[in-house]
Amino acid sequence: MKSDNINLPDKNGFFGEYGGKFVPETLMYALEELETTYEKLKNNNEFKKQFYKDLSEFVGRPSPLYFAERLTKHYGTGSIWLKREDLNHTGAHKINNTIGQILLAKYMGKKRIIAETGAGQHGVATATVAARLGLECHIYMGSEDVQRQSLNVYRIKLLGAQVHSVDSGSATLKDALNEALRDWVTNVDDTYYIIGSVTGPHPYPMIVRDFNSVVGEELISQSKELFNSMPDAIVACVGGGSNAMGAFYPFIKFNETRLIGVEAGGEGVETGEHAAPLNDGKPGVLHGALSYLMQDDSGQVKGTKSVSAGLDYPGVGPEHSWLKDSGRAEYVAVSDDAALKAFHDVSELEGIIPALETAHAFAYLDILMKEFDKNSNIIVNVSGRGDKDINTVANIDGIKI
């Protein structure tokens, strides 16, 4: 497999052996319609102009690449740079994708928007763009996540969207996706489904990657400007994998940059209680795509465990599976405890409270920075800010707010 081959997916939606379109027949037409629309619009100048205008004026892009001085001193090896997706409107990278997809929905004349959400960031980002266009919006969220991300639930409601709490299965992100797919099958004629990560059936992994690639594109020019070379490594957390994919994708062709995805190790990968399919899963089919998947020895999808709602998912985007097998990207995992420690450390060292998801990427610096010398430049993708996690962390620390 050649790592400079970035013309993927193929026309059937496969990245190597991963990806595809595994959905009930009722959705095939909707996926084809979406693919045709996207292929038509993606190189259309008007469309691109609108997309970048919205990113600039509504989201506040480009997001800065910021030198983390005290964190760099703390490790004493390479320079650490932070890609500040936490500064985006609504507080995470998720808005990049929803800005793009809502334009597709509008072009397709869809009146009703649905989405799934784990941490609530994608729910907020979707409700935000739907409000902006005055479209009816429904957000599916596992009941466990409704509890641990209650702040975002309220934000979604304030934005005029309806939150549907999902009790089935493990009552987390995976089940929210199931329910969103069921809604879509039922209301397919007038409904646009904004998937929130590089997961799901083709063409979603491609579309979400492309819209999020604005992050990696900015990083290329910012790296040149700030340290006059390509970075030695980019580190990003991986749930479904959209913030990582958006940062990685434009760099696939630059072999000098290590691409490192950090999965949720929960109680430790060795305990089986985690959400790290690339570290401890086997290829399988879930939510429309073939990809690494946490499953038991009879082919059932295994329950996951992570302190972070946005990473608490047994699957992963198919392009990451391809990047793993091809060796172009590396995938590691850090535990809940390590992520929580990083959450506190980064807050105190940098004055930035990261999302618990993002804290996983930071936690891996403990290991990674030992591999670099003073002349190297390491980028951490700060996928989101941690306001939404204050209650969770306070609870764990035994503090009543």
Next chain:
Amino acid sequence: MNRLTNTLENLKNKSEKALVAYLVAGDPDIETTLELMMMLVDSGVDIIEIGVPFTDPIAEGPIIQKAHDRALKNNVTLKSIFEMAQKYRENDNKTPLVLMGYLNTFIFNKTLIEDNKNNVIDSVLVVDIPGELNLRDYGVYNPNINTISLISPTTKKDRIKSIAKNSSGFVYYVTLRGVTGASNLDVNEISNNVEEIKKHASVPTLAGFGIKSPEDAKLLSQHSDGVIIGSSIVQMIEEGSQSKEFDRIRTYITDIKKAIS
């Protein structure tokens, strides 16, 4: 000859409509499923569709989802379903058995399908693959098991043709936009689409999803070669599983059978 093909041909020769009943293997337990299967056939069911439980059954409504969950709590696997079918065959070697489930289960347990020990299973229906593909395209192949494809109200004409040609056993026409157990049947649309399918398919076309009352069954059987009943049965199984009283199902099936005769 394959039991499914055989049964459908016999029905056709007698100008009768097929009655297919769905239940989830291991709900409430494997022993009861076996008894229920016998009872269904006894009451007039021609073909049994065995739901293979999956953790993430995206095409199912709440009633069947809960049945999958109950079966999974009993640790039902594809392996135990083959063992169950084996037992069933000791008493009935005629009724076609169709497995209905999700792709991951079948590719993960590929050898079970390929072995199909003693030929107990006749057909497999995978809910989450596009209609023009079948298990063989995913590296799972057994020439003695036929693969049923689904066509839905949103399937475009050019694809209806290729799917209809690809399906063996029968074509499963999904009667509505939605999950199992929904209730937004549009008879006009159904009749038009089934007519279109029948132009291209060499096998019968059966209608399923959302058929509840004997009246629904009667209406839809007039536009198809048979009907598939799922959620209503599964609900009655749920309601009867405490007392193990399933006589209502017998009455219900008898009424449906009458309605489509």
